[in-house]
Amino acid sequence: MKKEKVLNLLKRKNVKPSVQRMEILNYIVENKNHPSVDEIYSHLNKKIATLSKTTIYNTLKILCKKNILTEILIEEDEVRFDYMEKPHIHFKCKSCNKIYDVFKKCPLINCKKIEGHKIEEYHIYLIGTCKNCYKDD
Amino acid sequence: MKKEKVLNLLKRKNVKPSVQRMEILNYIVENKNHPSVDEIYSHLNKKIATLSKTTIYNTLKILCKKNILTEILIEEDEVRFDYMEKPHIHFKCKSCNKIYDVFKKCPLINCKKIEGHKIEEYHIYLIGTCKNCYKDD
DNA sequence: TTTTAATTTGTAATTATTACAAAATTGAAA
DNA sequence: TTTCAATTTTGTAATAATTACAAATTAAAA
Ligand SMILES: [Mn+2]
Ligand SMILES: [Mn+2]
Ligand SMILES: [Zn+2]
Ligand SMILES: [Zn+2]
Numbered sequence: 659m660k661k662e663k664v665l666n667l668l669k670r671k672n673v674k675p676s677v678q679r680m681e682i683l684n685y686i687v688e689n690k691n692h693p694s695v696d697e698i699y700s701h702l703n704k705k706i707a708t709l710s711k712t713t714i715y716n717t718l719k720i721l722c723k724k725n726i727l728t729e730i731l732i733e734e735d736e737v738r739f740d741y742m743e744k745p746h747i748h749f750k751c752k753s754c755n756k757i758y759d760v761f762k763k764c765p766l767i768n769c770k771k772i773e774g775h776k777i778e779e780y781h782i783y784l785i786g787t788c789k790n791c792y793k794d795d
Numbered sequence: 796m797k798k799e800k801v802l803n804l805l806k807r808k809n810v811k812p813s814v815q816r817m818e819i820l821n822y823i824v825e826n827k828n829h830p831s832v833d834e835i836y837s838h839l840n841k842k843i844a845t846l847s848k849t850t851i852y853n854t855l856k857i858l859c860k861k862n863i864l865t866e867i868l869i870e871e872d873e874v875r876f877d878y879m880e881k882p883h884i885h886f887k888c889k890s891c892n893k894i895y896d897v898f899k900k901c902p903l904i905n906c907k908k909i910e911g912h913k914i915e916e917y918h919i920y921l922i923g924t925c926k927n928c929y930k931d932d
Numbered sequence: 933t934t935t936t937a938a939t940t941t942g943t944a945a946t947t948a949t950t951a952c953a954a955a956a957t958t959g960a961a962a
Numbered sequence: 963t964t965t966c967a968a969t970t971t972t973g974t975a976a977t978a979a980t981t982a983c984a985a986a987t988t989a990a991a992a
Binding site (some may be wrong): 674676678679708709710711712713716734735 | 972980
């Protein structure tokens with residue numbers, strides 16, 4: 659039972675740990691896939707039949723504002739969400755559409771300022787062909 | 796008259812240089828702002844009263860496919876477009892919403908492969924408070 | 933000119949996201 | 963326990979960016 663983890667995450671940031679919030683956060687944290695709202699909904703709908711998409715949107719907005727989650731803007735048509743326990747960058751395969759975590763660190767990440775601008779967030783997206791799709795050439 | 800520049804850009808990539816395509820590309824190349832479809836439309840509508848938004852969408856899709864333009868996915872609700880003559884990264888100010896070009900280069904950009912994946916595109920987005928908004932604190 | 937292909941245009945359809953108010957739940961006070 | 967206000971969830975409707983599509987226009991070829 660890993661429920662403790664998300665429970666503490668929520669408590670620590672003063673977000674009331676409702677059943678829905680726990681399940682949504684738990685799904686993202688445990689699966690480490692980078693789900694869209696629809697994917698979260700399809701999956702959790704099986705456990706919580708009454709779950710509403712609006713609740714998912716509301717919850718994700720709160721968790722992002724509290725810096726528990728981060729938005730991934732790598733797709734043109736939908737936002738994906740991620741739990742960034744340790745900061746990392748994302749690689750999206752054009753062929754299979756999978757989004758991979760990449761933990762090689764970019765020196766940029768240590769910059770607090772750049773050309774006079776104060777940096778508060780980083781989004782580094784790499785796009786190409788993943789190693790699994792590539793070898794099939 | 797800088798029309799030569801966009802004319803050549805289009806010819807070189809075998810895109811037929813229609814009036815609309817020339818104007819759309821010229822607007823992006825000359826202004827170096829990072830316009831959304833709506834901004835392109837509002838601006839060019841004054842010159843070409845009959846211009847259709849669908850034409851803008853069509854043209855942008857072609858120019859991106861030909862690697863003349865690139866999409867900037869820094870906003871949640873709309874795509875922006877850029878002419879990347881020399882590769883650079885983007886900084887978006889949370890306060891004034893301006894998107895700045897940053898030409899400091901990240902070593903990542905020289906990587907052709909990362910953790911076995913073949914990299915074809917880079918999107919580096921920094922978010923924070925720009926130098927103009929910051930000093931008002 | 934006539935014919936054919938490419939491009940542009942306007943409208944309708946699609947779809948992710950947001951707005952909003954009613955219903956349900958929670959949690960403390962009485 | 964009951965009461966009651968605050969919070970959360972839910973369902974539906976509205977919004978808005980993008981795409982689909984077919985007719986109209988324009989350009990190129992014959
Ligand atoms: Mn990730
Ligand atoms: Mn730029
Ligand atoms: Zn792949
Ligand atoms: Zn600013």
